[in-house]
Structures are given as structure tokens and as C-alpha cells.
Amino acid sequence: MQEPKPLLLLAYLLIEGATPRDRLARLLWPDSSDPRNNLRVSLCKLRGWGVTVITDGDCLSAEHPSDHRTGGACGAGAGFLRGVELSGVSPELEDWVLGRREELAAQTQETLLREAALVTDRDELLDRAWHLPDAPLPSAGTLARFLSLCRAGTALHGSLSEELADLWDGTLPTREPLVQALLAGWLEGGVTWLAGDAAQWRPSLDCVRALLEADGQRVLSLHVPPGVGGQGPAQELEDQLTRACRSAAPRTLTVILTGAAHALTAALPNTLAGWPDVRFLVLGGVPAAGEGLILTLPDYCDGVMPGRAAGAERTRTRPAGTPLRALLPGGRGPAGLQRRCGQHRPPHGATGPPRGFLSARPTVRSPTRPDSTLGV
Structure with missing residues (x-):
């Protein structure tokens, strides 16, 4: 050397x-x-x-x-x-x-995840991406992407479930990878786009809705009409969101959007950016500008996912980047890593943040008048 x-x-x-x-x-x-x-x-x-x-x-x-x-x-x-x-x-x-190591490892992890989304035999690619040396600590969004691609019952699925449980600060309400992926995306906040066959996403999406509603969350379903081009779909969606938020309880912050792909793509990118306090699950479209979290439906998802044998051992394998801070003299580390390690996470309920977590922010800003609220 x-x-x-x-x-x-x-x-x-x-x-x-x-x-x-x-x-x-x-x-x-x-x-x-x-x-x-x-x-x-x-x-x-x-x-x-x-x-x-x-x-x-x-x-x-x-x-x-x-x-x-x-x-x-x-x-x-x-x-x-x-x-x-x-x-x-x-x-x-x-x-x-x-x-710099972490930044380059994150780029490599992103490349491996993109490759894994394009093939059916993806287990090796996912394992390489998860165990990549110096990879950053996984966010909820990163866990969602892994979970949407991995098979149930694998060692990787066990590790991902444990990481998600750490973010949840409690027992996960489900062992289904796709449902876990949607819950992780919900924890990430913002917009989660569900790419692929909408019919195959439906069972997992319905399960997530039931879990959220059982925890006291309010979930709305809105449909984006095809429109006539221009600002038609975007304006219609904005009007629907305004009416829904005015008539709903303060904790109504989760919206499931459906519609034709072209209508969603035309209406959403600018509209969603104006509603920072709302979580969106979008079924049927993908963002033109690549904004938000995109989850890919695995090709082998046919409604029956292989499960882990009863009593089978599960080895906890955190990403290689996890112990980085502990290995550094005096606990030093990259600024971003140090913030993540030291950041306090409030405890979550059975399906996410505690009941006061979302209601502590009861105002929903209007995209047309950011300085005003809708009074919810």
C-alpha cells in the first residue's frame, strides 16, 4: 500500500x-x-x-x-x-x-436495489445490498424497499423485521413482507408509490388500512379522475383533499389515492408537495420526477408467500454500517451517522406513532395558501 x-x-x-x-x-x-x-x-x-x-x-x-x-x-x-x-x-x-465511504456505499446499495427490482432471482442481490460494508443505517423508507422485494421466511426477512420492530418500538402487527413494507413506508411519511399490478397490491393495502384504523388512525380513499388534460386532474385532486380534510377529524392524515396511471402522474407531483402533513399511498401510478418512495411489487407475489417454518431460528444480522460509530475513537463518526445514532425516537403504538403523535400537528396547510390552514 x-x-x-x-x-x-x-x-x-x-x-x-x-x-x-x-x-x-x-x-x-x-x-x-x-x-x-x-x-x-x-x-x-x-x-x-x-x-x-x-x-x-x-x-x-x-x-x-x-x-x-x-x-x-x-x-x-x-x-x-x-x-x-x-x-x-x-x-x-x-x-x-x-x-465518503458511507456515501459511496449508499450509491452501491441503491444500484443493487434497482437491479434486484428488475429480476426474479433477486435474493443474492438483496443480501449483498443489505450486508454492504459501510452502508448507512437503514431508514424506514430503505426498509420498505427491501421488504417489498424480499421473500418471507428468509434470513434477510428476519433481519428486516427486527430492524422495523426497532423503529416501531414494539411488536410488529404482521409478518407479511408486503404489509410490513407498506407500514415502513407509512412510518417514512410523505408519498409512497405502489408500482405494479394494483390488484396484487390490494390485499396488503387493505390489511394496512385495517391495522391503521384499529389503532385509531383515520384513512381516506380518494380517486383521481382522468380529467381533460392540463391542470384538470391536479385541481380536482386538490379540491377533493381540501373537502376531505375539512370534514375529517384532526388525525386524518393518511390518504389512499387511486386512478389511471396517466391521471395520477399528471396530478400528483406538484399537488402532493403542497400537503406536507398528509401521508399518501398511491396505487396505480409512478412519479415522473422520481419524488417520494417507490415500492416495487415482487414478480413472485401471487397471493401466497412462503412462510418460515415454526420454531426456525432467526439470526439477527444488522447492516455492516451499524457498528461503525461504536468502533470509532470517542464515538466520532460522520455528521449524518452521528445524528441518526443520537436521535431520540418516541415510542410507537401497535401500528405506528402514539395517539398523540399525529394529533399534535392538527393543522393541514393549504397548497394554494401555505400561510393558512384548513382548520382541522
Whole structure:
């Protein structure tokens, strides 16, 4: 392996671009009595490796063949600067390296999930995506995407269920992967688009509705008409939402939308952005701009999902990124990871947030007048 400090310097310059000399010296040699001299020595080594070092006043940048822009350095099983010694560098640079690893791992995980959604034999792809080194801690939305694709009774399904139970802070009301996926999407909030055959989503969607209503949540069903083009479908949907929210109880924040795919695609992207306090489950369309959570119906979903044998053991396998913070000196980690680990989660009820969680926000903002509410 190349010497760590010149290698770290090269990686930083290639990714971050032009950087003042003093900043580079402080990042790499925070405890040195002469960090500028250390920087000069490392720059000489970079030139000896064939790296083009560019000087612009007091700023430095570098040019060298690299796959860092495409994320190729973090392919499956690889890691950004994996094995490079980080001792002796500043906490800021250490956090930068760890954060970059997590960012590239997240990109790789996204690629694997997209590939898994396109094939029927997806178990290996899902396992690779879940156990990817340095992957970020899974959000509810990430769990929803995995659950919508995995088979019931697998080791991966067991791990996903346990992660979802941690977010729930209680026993999950169901072991059905698709129902769990919808509940995870509901926890994520915002818009969840259900891609694929609407008829095959219906049983799981009906189950989620029953679970939410049993927990005291109010669920509305609205249909988006085809319209006549232009703003017709969007205006009709806005009018329906306004009427529904005015006539419903304060906790009416979950709306199931149905309609023709072209009507949903035309009406929703702009309309939904104006209703931040409402959870939407959209059946029959996909977003044109890719906004919101998209769940893919697995090809093998035929109404009968294989279950786990009674008494079968389930091994808890958290994603490889989970213990990252615990392994760092002093508990340091990338800013995003640290926020996730330290963020307090209020306890949830049997099907989600406690009864006061949603009703604590009883106002629903109008998309046409964001400064006013609908008085619910």
C-alpha cells in the first residue's frame, strides 16, 4: 500500500478540488510543528507517482486517472480508502473519509436495489445490498424497499423485521413482507408509490388500512379522475383533499389515492408537495420526477408467500454500517451517522406513532395558501 498521508492528500484533492495549503496542512498534520513542510514532502511524492499537482495562488488541486466520480472505487465488497491508516489526521478528515465511504456505499446499495427490482432471482442481490460494508443505517423508507422485494421466511426477512420492530418500538402487527413494507413506508411519511399490478397490491393495502384504523388512525380513499388534460386532474385532486380534510377529524392524515396511471402522474407531483402533513399511498401510478418512495411489487407475489417454518431460528444480522460509530475513537463518526445514532425516537403504538403523535400537528396547510390552514 502507498504511504497513507500522500494517498489521503491525493483522494482529498481529487474529490474536493482546489483547497488552500493551510487547510490541507491542518487536516493531515494537526499535531505537527511544521505541517507546511509535511505538505511539501507529500506533494513531492504525489508528483513522483505521476500525479499532476496544480497550483493556483495558495490553493492546490490535482489531476489523475480515477473512478472516484462514478463511485467505482466502492464496488461490492470494496471500500473508500479501505485499509488506509487514519491515525494522526484531524477528526475532520477522519469524518470526511468515513462519510465518503458511507456515501459511496449508499450509491452501491441503491444500484443493487434497482437491479434486484428488475429480476426474479433477486435474493443474492438483496443480501449483498443489505450486508454492504459501510452502508448507512437503514431508514424506514430503505426498509420498505427491501421488504417489498424480499421473500418471507428468509434470513434477510428476519433481519428486516427486527430492524422495523426497532423503529416501531414494539411488536410488529404482521409478518407479511408486503404489509410490513407498506407500514415502513407509512412510518417514512410523505408519498409512497405502489408500482405494479394494483390488484396484487390490494390485499396488503387493505390489511394496512385495517391495522391503521384499529389503532385509531383515520384513512381516506380518494380517486383521481382522468380529467381533460392540463391542470384538470391536479385541481380536482386538490379540491377533493381540501373537502376531505375539512370534514375529517384532526388525525386524518393518511390518504389512499387511486386512478389511471396517466391521471395520477399528471396530478400528483406538484399537488402532493403542497400537503406536507398528509401521508399518501398511491396505487396505480409512478412519479415522473422520481419524488417520494417507490415500492416495487415482487414478480413472485401471487397471493401466497412462503412462510418460515415454526420454531426456525432467526439470526439477527444488522447492516455492516451499524457498528461503525461504536468502533470509532470517542464515538466520532460522520455528521449524518452521528445524528441518526443520537436521535431520540418516541415510542410507537401497535401500528405506528402514539395517539398523540399525529394529533399534535392538527393543522393541514393549504397548497394554494401555505400561510393558512384548513382548520382541522
